[in-house]
Amino acid sequence: MYRSLPNRTLLLLILLTPFCKLSAQTIKEFAAKENPAAKAKKMAWFKDAKLGIFIHWGIYSVNGVSESWSFFNNYLSHNNYMKQLEGLNAANYNPQKWVKLIKESGAKYAVMTSKHHDGVSLWDTKAINPITTLKHSAAKKDLLSPFVAELKKSGLKTGIYFSLPDWSHPDYDVFTRERKRYTLAESPERWNTFMTYFHTQLDEISTNFKPDLLWFDGDWEHSAEEWQSAKVLSNLKKYNPNIIINSRLNHHGDYETPEQGIPVLKPENEFWELCYTMNDSWGYQPYDQKYKSPNMIIRTLVDCISMGGNLLLDIGPKADGTIPEEQVNILKQLGRWTNKHAEAIYGTRAGIAASHFSGKTALSPDKKTLYLYADWASNSNEDWLLKNIKSQPMSAKVVGGNMTVTFSSVENDLLFKIPSAAVDQDVTVIAVKFDQPIQLHKPSSLNISVAALKDKGIADQLKLKKLANAVHAGNNPFLNTTLAVDGIGLEKEKNSLASGVYNWITKHAEALYKTGKGLPEGHYQGASALSADKQTLFLFVDGIPTGPIALKGIKNKISRIRIVGEGTMIEPQLFNKLYWSAVPGIVYIPIPEDRLDKQLTVIAVLLDGPLDLYREKVGAIESNL
Numbered sequence: 034m035y036r037s038l039p040n041r042t043l044l045l046l047i048l049l050t051p052f053c054k055l056s057a058q059t060i061k062e063f064a065a066k067e068n069p070a071a072k073a074k075k076m077a078w079f080k081d082a083k084l085g086i087f088i089h090w091g092i093y094s095v096n097g098v099s100e101s102w103s104f105f106n107n108y109l110s111h112n113n114y115m116k117q118l119e120g121l122n123a124a125n126y127n128p129q130k131w132v133k134l135i136k137e138s139g140a141k142y143a144v145m146t147s148k149h150h151d152g153v154s155l156w157d158t159k160a161i162n163p164i165t166t167l168k169h170s171a172a173k174k175d176l177l178s179p180f181v182a183e184l185k186k187s188g189l190k191t192g193i194y195f196s197l198p199d200w201s202h203p204d205y206d207v208f209t210r211e212r213k214r215y216t217l218a219e220s221p222e223r224w225n226t227f228m229t230y231f232h233t234q235l236d237e238i239s240t241n242f243k244p245d246l247l248w249f250d251g252d253w254e255h256s257a258e259e260w261q262s263a264k265v266l267s268n269l270k271k272y273n274p275n276i277i278i279n280s281r282l283n284h285h286g287d288y289e290t291p292e293q294g295i296p297v298l299k300p301e302n303e304f305w306e307l308c309y310t311m312n313d314s315w316g317y318q319p320y321d322q323k324y325k326s327p328n329m330i331i332r333t334l335v336d337c338i339s340m341g342g343n344l345l346l347d348i349g350p351k352a353d354g355t356i357p358e359e360q361v362n363i364l365k366q367l368g369r370w371t372n373k374h375a376e377a378i379y380g381t382r383a384g385i386a387a388s389h390f391s392g393k394t395a396l397s398p399d400k401k402t403l404y405l406y407a408d409w410a411s412n413s414n415e416d417w418l419l420k421n422i423k424s425q426p427m428s429a430k431v432v433g434g435n436m437t438v439t440f441s442s443v444e445n446d447l448l449f450k451i452p453s454a455a456v457d458q459d460v461t462v463i464a465v466k467f468d469q470p471i472q473l474h475k476p477s478s479l480n481i482s483v484a485a486l487k488d489k490g491i492a493d494q495l496k497l498k499k500l501a502n503a504v505h506a507g508n509n510p511f512l513n514t515t516l517a518v519d520g521i522g523l524e525k526e527k528n529s530l531a532s533g534v535y536n537w538i539t540k541h542a543e544a545l546y547k548t549g550k551g552l553p554e555g556h557y558q559g560a561s562a563l564s565a566d567k568q569t570l571f572l573f574v575d576g577i578p579t580g581p582i583a584l585k586g587i588k589n590k591i592s593r594i595r596i597v598g599e600g601t602m603i604e605p606q607l608f609n610k611l612y613w614s615a616v617p618g619i620v621y622i623p624i625p626e627d628r629l630d631k632q633l634t635v636i637a638v639l640l641d642g643p644l645d646l647y648r649e650k651v652g653a654i655e656s657n658l
Contacts, residue, residue, distance in 0.1 A: 095120035126354025139371025144192030152201030239272035327366030328580035341383030507550030
């Protein structure tokens with residue numbers, strides 16, 4: 034971005050644009066000059082917000098087809114796609130009700146489509162020859178303005194989605210996947226006509242709606258020079274010097290926008306936002322019933338919070354302006370959790386390394402409060418284990434309640450006893466307060482010997498957790514013992530091991546027999562192990578999960594999932610696996626509560642070949658076939 038460039042320099046660059054193209058490298062060099070303190074101030078509300086609501090509303094909701102892509106991919110003709118204008122009546126559109134629901138969800142901002150790639154503008158644009166909902170739809174209304182007005186009344190921040198491509202405009206070069214109207218080299222005058230239209234609409238959005246955030250999309254079809262990104266940014270700044278822009282203006286915006294796939298690794302940019310659907314569709318599609326549960330959505334929000342990012346959760350209203358019941362329910366359940374746990378959401382920062390806790394974590398800005406998030410309920414005698422903590426807590430409490438939490442130290446670890454009455458149905462949160470910014474021990478070599486498992490001074494469950502963590506780190510104490518895969522061979526240790534420990538080891542011997550280091554950080558939130566042939570993942574499951582456990586970034590197909598030691602087969606659920614995208618979906622594994630082990634449950638995931646992980650950056654989806 035060009036926040037710190039003098040106005041005269043910007044003007045000179047704009048005047049020189051017809052004579053020399055600005056290279057992408059040049060634009061990045063300008064962006065690098067932005068004053069860090071000024072950007073931090075501008076981005077403060079966004080960094081603190083954590084939750085926003087995305088709204089995809091357009092004529093595609095009439096027949097319930099893919100927004101714009103359905104005609105671009107020739108699933109139906111452009112003419113038949115545009116006939117949906119006749120069905121967009123917005124008869125029950127109540128923007129006040131929308132905003133009330135969005136605010137109830139706990140969101141701090143909303144982003145609504147002003148125009149998708151199909152070129153249908155939801156406001157009364159004065160650009161030459163537009164297609165608008167006011168003039169061309171059955172609604173005969175400006176649909177964007179009343180929503181923005183209600184949004185501003187509510188105190189929520191205003192975001193506007195704007196598609197860079199306009200596949201219906203006669204002077205835009207691209208029409209469908211198979212057809213182009215012209216090439217820029219052959220008809221530069223047509224491109225200039227389109228760019229006049231393009232800039233007129235952006236000026237109107239700035240003037241009429243005064244957005245806090247502009248959410249661009251579709252930049253892959255042209256270069257930064259062709260989109261005139263420098264001019265776009267300069268003009269937007271004239272209206273709002275503090276405008277926040279996403280990365281989809283040829284990656285020259287303020288923050289990253291991973292799409293659909295929850296990042297395995299924390300994005301590099303300090304500021305980022307996961308845009309995410311409740312089912313598999315952005316706009317309303319009545320036959321897409323693959324909705325994630327409220328529990329899954331809440332845990333996705335926690336995932337984002339723990340990595341210092343935001344969740345932009347999408348809704349797709351119907352053609353009459355009502356929001357589907359499934360989506361309303363998710364927003365209300367999300368609101369239950371965000372209202373209760375506000376302290377541990379808004380204004381937090383990314384947490385500590387996953388090696389310290391088997392759930393998610395976040396920190397207060399001063400790093401004196403550590404928030405621990407657990408999507409499980411403790412077994413009767415189970416403690417939460419926080420590993421390698423140098424600082425001694427002053428206090429610990431349950432967030433969203435008045436209950437204090439007792440804790441004790443064991444070497445460099447902390448154990449927290451959570452009252453059973455404090456357990457949240459989705460994610461329980463405790464706040465651990467220190468008198469100074471939290472200090473951590475360097476990750477120690479997680480080792481435990483068979484002899485240490487005999488220590489009667491340590492509770493059985495804690496021993497087994499330490500055993501799971503040691504195996505996860507690649508330090509399996511049973512590699513050179515007589516323990517066989519079927520649990521036979523450890524009989525000589527039976528009298529020296531506590532009965533609970535002995536019984537657990539022999540029951541779960543398969544997960545200890547020749548198993549090695551588990552999954553790297555980001556793929557599973559607990560301890561894990563990998564079989565010698567690298568085709569079976571063993572997942573150690575704490576307590577009683579509040580919902581299905583989740584695996585991210587597994588490229589392999591899953592052949593079979595079962596509970597170790599008792600054989601129950603489990604059918605996983607796969608979400609967000611888009612067939613045109615290389616990004617793996619999220620594997621959710623529901624575990625029957627009556628089959629959980631009282632000490633520590635182990636799940637075996639058989640893969641179709643040696644483990645293959647996806648650890649690439651998740652970005653925008655550019656080719657929706």
